[in-house]
Amino acid sequence: MTVKLKVLPVAAVFSATTAIPAFADLKYQNNSGGSVELYGQFDPVIVSVDDGQETETRLLDNDLSNSRVGLRVIQPYGSNEFMFRFESGLGLPSTATANQNGTNTNGWTRSDIRHVDFSLKGGYGKFSAGQGSMASDGAAETDLSYVGTALYSFTNDENGAFFYRGADGVLSDITVGDSSSNFDGGRRGRIRYDTPDFNGFSAAIAYGQNILSSSDDDDYYDIALKYGNTFANGIEFAASFAYAVRDFDDGSGEQRDTIGSASVLLPSGFSFTAALGSRDNTSAGASDPDYWYTKLAYEGDWVSWGKTGVGIDYFDGSDFENQGSSTKSWGIAVVQRIDAINTDAYLKYRNHDFDDTVDFDKNEAWVLGALWKF
Template sequence: MTSNLKITTAVALLAASTASPAAAELKYENNSGGYVLIYGQLNPAIISVDDGEQTETNLLDNDLSRSRVGLRLMQPFGANEFGFRFETGLGLPNSTEVDQNGSFYSGWSREDLRHVDFWLEGDWGRFSAGQGSMASDGAAEADLSYVGTALYSFLADSNNSFIFRDPAGVLSGPTVGGITDSFDGSRRARVRYDTPEFSGFTASVAWGQNVLTSGDDRDYYDAALRYANEFGGADFSAAVGYQVRDDDGTKRSDVVGSASVLLQSGLSFTVAGGSRDDDAAGASDPSYYYAKVGYEGDWFSFGKTGVGVHYYDGSDFNLDGSSTTGWGVGAVQKVESINTDVYLTYQEYEYEDSVANYQDLSTWVLGAKWQF
């Protein structure tokens, strides 16, 4: 088994920056109740992937929550409030851009634009337009656990492009990203409406297109219902979403939901699940369920600690009749003085289909997310 540590100068400098003191909030207020806020984060991680024959270790920007910078503007507008948000990824070497054959780092591109979003909000709800979250974005990720910073319902952020090896050691299988999905909603150039909150419930609808990827002329539309409340000191959050991708009448639809509860003791329970129905010829209709148990506490004077274990079970990804299993453990430690979350995770992935029982793949991640 070989090991290869690849560290680029840009990402090494990024890692060093997490040791800098936390910056003061970059917020600028005007005399009419409005403000401009500049924010961002850096999230470098050492990621080691073992495919059963070879180990690849790299220092990369973690796609779980990639490094970014943004600007938010809020301004009262009569009885309403006007908002604008611009946010972009930094285009650093990313954990999705590496596999056993090397790096295919693309640099910054327009697909790194996350938000160019305008909205108007009042007692009647909120209307949004521009590049931003569709209604079902986050519907698979209702998660109140502190360890959710590092472990959540999508398991392939750190090793998305890595390929499974067959029993002979050949890279003939699908990628990790091809056999795991949470069916969570996306960001598009869209129009969206959110209702006012009513007894903890909020509903959303949206229609949009993928203008950041050339050649994608499909229509996307979705709806979601969210709920959040507190019961006897326990926090509860849940979401359900329905989304459709329409390609000239050939539709792919997803139903997804998630729920999470955080008890006063620090114990948390999170579940998620979803299914897909694809009209395209030869397409499979995968589904999955997910569960996590977490615990958090103030064990150290410098910040909160979260630990957890999660499990993922999927079927019919990549090929009908296939089976996907994933599990992992993780810990997250807050360092308040520099506003940084330091995290360590270990995850294993198993996949089999009618072609072969592929070798298991495992991943260690040690990272630090610094926010300003």
């Protein structure tokens, strides 16, 4: 086994997150009740990935919740509230682009834009337009556990671009990201409507296109239902369900995703989270993958720094790369809140086991990171 260590310029960011105290809110309020707020975060990680033959260790930006900066403008108009939001990733070398062949260091591109979003909210609900979340964004990731900062239903953040290695030592053309997904909705240039909250229930519907990509002219539309409540005995519960369709512009068919997730947090600190999803591809020759996911977690005030969360999860997927293929993944993590610097430090281990028509070595990853917000 060979070990390669690559340290990228993002090291300066990692040092900053552990040395800078929490900012006061970067927020200006006007005399009419409106506000302008600057916000952001840094999420550097040391990632070590073992593909069964070689180990790659690098310092990168965590694609789980990438480093970003944003601006939020809110202005009330009578009983309505107008909001403009701009948010962009910083384009730092990311876990999403790192594999055995190197890391993409091309910097910021327009695909790093997360939100250019206008909305109007009132008693009738909320209308949104612009680049932002589709209705199904987050529907597979309902999670009340504190360890969700590092451990949740999308299991490919730390090593999704790494290729599986065959038992003969040769790298395949199948990546960890190819072998699993939670089908969660994304962000698009869209129009969206959200209903008001009715006793914890709300719904949303959206239509959009991938305006940040010149090669994607597909149509996207979805609908979602959400519920959340804290009961009299202190039990918290949340759940989401969504149906999303991608209509391919070339006329080859549609991709239809059905996803759902739920999470319960008990007063004792224990929580249980589950998610599942299926994809129906109408294109000729495409497989129809599905998965289920579960997590057991616990959180408590063990140290004076802040809350501690620990958890273990398991992912089971079928037919992701080819019909008959199988994906198993499990992970364990601990997240420690450091209130004094508004930071969550975390350590995670993730194991991927993918079976297809040939044998592949397991892919393992260790992640040490710190998420600092301002």
